[in-house]
Amino acid sequence: MSVQQRKERERADRERLIVATARELAEKDGWDAVTTRRLAERIEYSQPVLYSHFRGKREIIGAVALQGATELAAATRAATAAADGPRAKVYALARAYLDFADRNPAVYDAIFQLDGGLPYAREDTPAPLKDAFAALLETLEGVAGDGVDPGLFTETFWAALHGLATLTRAGRLPRSTSNAEPASWWTASRPTEQPALPRPAPQPRPGRHHRPGRLLTAVALLAFFRESASLGR
Template sequence: MTAAERRERQRAERHQLIITAARELAEAEGWEAVTTRKLADRVEYSQPVLYGHFANMEAIRDAVAVECIAEMAEQLHEARQAAPESDAIRAVCTAYLDYAAAHPAAYQAMFTLPTKVKFAHAETPAPLRQAFNEFVSAFGPYNDRNAALAELIWGSLHGMAVLLKSGRIPEDAQRQRLDLLITLFAKAPA
């Protein structure tokens, strides 16, 4: 049965190849350039092969989104670990905004383009949960209150990330705003 195993492995490799190619294409030319034909060209297979791996184009974008969320979750984790506990919130927030700025196409796939990825739901993929937990941990142990704080600060950060890209807030204003945000959430009355 090694033949079957090999085929399974090759299939998995190609699955990843598609995701990687889609991400690269999106980062190079934007998501509107990620079409079935261009993507098929890039992975050197015909279009129908894509549908052997994913239900449709949206599923491919969602797969990229989940992969990028995992990547971001890891960076949030590292940032939080590297900082003193008193600065955990700032570290995670900064890492979040940095990721959004450094990977615009990825961020778009994650949080602004239409997606079937579930948030705060039973089917929420593990990487998304991990990313969320980094925010919760920055506030302290997991409980309802800290989860709610995490959710709210995430929302604010998303707002900032969007404004930063579309409205081009000046750099220093951006920093002041982050300071204010952290002050509000850090000094949250119990």
């Protein structure tokens, strides 16, 4: 290995350490606790060394966002790949997305809430962000329906998931539970001439593991969006 290659590897290792430490601090104490001084102390490098990788906290947030977007895309794809049929895939997508947001609140905020200096919805949007959206689109474009723009449909469904994730964490929505099957909430397979409202979830059965009701809410919203689009055609 040449001297230049060794230096590049060491630099990449330091950068990964900075990002990992920032994530750890943010998940434990919140993003306000993540400062360049505290990061430098934690990783045992001087602040000038840290600034040689990132110009400040904003760029660190951006790096965490890109890493998180890659993980989110992988999580949703893994969940939908293991599901059988469009109904199950949509349910699996919603569950994986909301689980990711719940398990990684600081990373989720870095992706969707905080200023990491990253362009969104533009030609120069970084590839990990585009891929995270593509991971949603891959499942949802198959259920959007004829005459419905798949991209707009996916954006609308993503907005519903994002709202559920952020409002639940803020305590504005209850963490209710239900074990209802997603098929009772998703009505894409039936005729759209006379759409019906989603049926109420049955009462949980004793002794069974209950699934978060917010997931069912997301799937119910999908049915609503699809039926609304069908009625508007």
